[in-house]
Amino acid sequence: MSIQPPDKNWFRAPEGAEKMWIGIALVWCFAMSLMMPYWHFRGKQNARGETYAVSADDFWERTEIFVKDNQVGEIDGVPVVEPAPGSDAYLASRMWYWYPILKLRQGESYRIHMSSLDINHGFSLQPLNINFQVLPGYDHVITMTPTTTGEFAIVCNEFCGIGHDRMIGKIIVE
């Protein structure tokens, strides 16, 4: 009985169907555990968490240099920047915008550095639905290889105050 103390000799091994279920469940748990290291080595989508410490001022300075060296245009006052394939790109976030607009080439890889200049923000690339966390003081490097072309919105998906829903950035892939 669940609400009375059990019989004195309650300690015994599982039997029958119960034992079988525990075995099946354990195998499934191990299978799920192994999927993650497998994907880490063989899969193409991983959150490696490559990170460097950076101050907000330093990150802003690097972003400014990156924009100055690679700017190819401007949309609504925001610079459009095209990094060389395989190179480092910088994406700064602050209340309530992403800076700059990145222009990438299909099939090429880029090391995109993300950091926040003030509080937590969320990098959410739509409509693809790729999501990473962006923190102040942390230079979070994501190596990204666009495989589809078009214009993609960067939605902020970490609450960052009253203008949070208007914090929309852009990545263009050609």
Added chain:
Amino acid sequence: MSTSHTSSCSLDAPGAEARTCATTGLRVCLTAQQFIKLNAVAAIVFLLLGGIAAILLALTRWQAVHLLPVDWFYRILTFHGLNMLIFWILFFEVAVLYFTATTLLKSRLFSKGVAWVSFLMMLTGAVMTNIVILQGKADVMMTSYLPLLAHPLFYLGIILVAVGTLIAVFNFFATLYIAKRDKTYEGSLPLVTYGAMAAAVIAVIPLLHGAIVMVPTFTYSLGLTPEPDPMWYRMIWWGLGHMSQQVNVAAMVAIWYLIAYLAVGAKPLNETVCRGAFVLYILFINLAAAHHLLVDPGVSPAWKIWNTSYAMYLAVLASMIHAFTVPASVEVAMREKGHSRGIFGWIAGLPWRNPAFSAAVLSLLIFGFVGGITGVTLGTQQINIIAHNTLRIPGHFHATVVGGTTLAFMGLTYYVIPLIFRRDFIWRGLARAQPWLFGGGILLVSFGMSFAGSLGVARRVHDIEYAGVYGPAAHFFLGLLGIGAIIAVFALLLFVVLCVGTVLFGAKLGERPMTDWGAAEKTFDAPPAGSLAHAHWAMKGTMALTSVFLLSFVVYYFANWKALADVWPVQ
């Protein structure tokens, strides 16, 4: 009267401040009864506040309605999270702890004074936090990620609730100690008390994390100490935020066993297996805080994989074990009562009109099939890339914490009020319908959120139109969320009206037993009791149901790997 100076804390001791329950024959400690009442009433008040907030939020996310202005949306979202996830659940859990440690062990509560200190601290903290939020001085969400900063009293309120709860947990353990010392019961703890003890052990760790993260944040908000690191804050905060949900899981499972016993007379097939599963929770569930840091900077893949798998998913194994043992114990009890036709014949004989029972069944199904499967999948390190901070996350936890924990707590309340407040429920027909309405509504909420999230809609966003990327499908699912919330909040209000109406106006029971909600009955040709005690393959229906469950799990899990493989390569 003689003043018998007995040192025993047994409720059977002469002079014990206790009464005998007219329904169950169990002894009830009057001090514990008083604090079960106080904590249950406070819990239901906070549930009501959180429910009012819920409908305002859902009708704002439903873009066609878009009710609240932007500042009030974030304010009410902060309010909703804290009232539902922290206040309602913690107050109810304290009531459960006091019940399982006293009545089931035939022991008095360790200390009335400690219970008062705990209750008043928790109440003060909860009221303080709510006032600060509604004044607009803490629009920081429940998580209050630094460097976002709230008014100092917001943090102080949360610290008071956490410490007050820790004090109640201490009172629980002290009661277990004096009961053991005075031998108020023989042998081992009853399974339900054992489950509550597991919940209490697990509770200590998150509550300590809460103190570790909130105290320096509080002193920082006062300008006394430097700003804590934002990543450190996230890691320690989730030591509070996620681990406290595992307290709810353990408490909910204990309630499943309790209601299965009350409504069907089910007893565990193998106490070792059930208790072992609770031990797995204690040992491994605390790693789950890492689920929130899967796409964060600063933590390595090895750290993420080890922690998010709860060390090879041994805590998931525990839930999968309960998912078998609870229905199997019910099925075997039903077959012993003579409901033995075919694989599923026993299901027809279950007491479906008993709202506690239907609530427990729905809680188990929603928690397992929706909450559990989505939780493990979203908490897979790489799959989190296509889920983090989207509406898929609240879609998951509304199935675990609301469809699972809250519904189980509601079910238990259909026994708590007649047995502890000693009044029969008013409007019994509506009470029988309430769990179905609430469960159905919350399922729609969960589906709406999960599918909208799969289409990329973020959580915690007032307006999705600025992004310009969400089409009619996303809007349809946000509408589904809205409709589900209307049904669920209606059922929540019905629950509150039923409870408050019963406590104030229900027929007083006095020394009469409660009017039974309905229990499983024996058929005329039932085999003798205990005839299936050694039939280890008798639970055919449970085997079929758990096979369907495992199949759904596998399909959903690998479908998500496929969805992940379809997005851009990211490293």
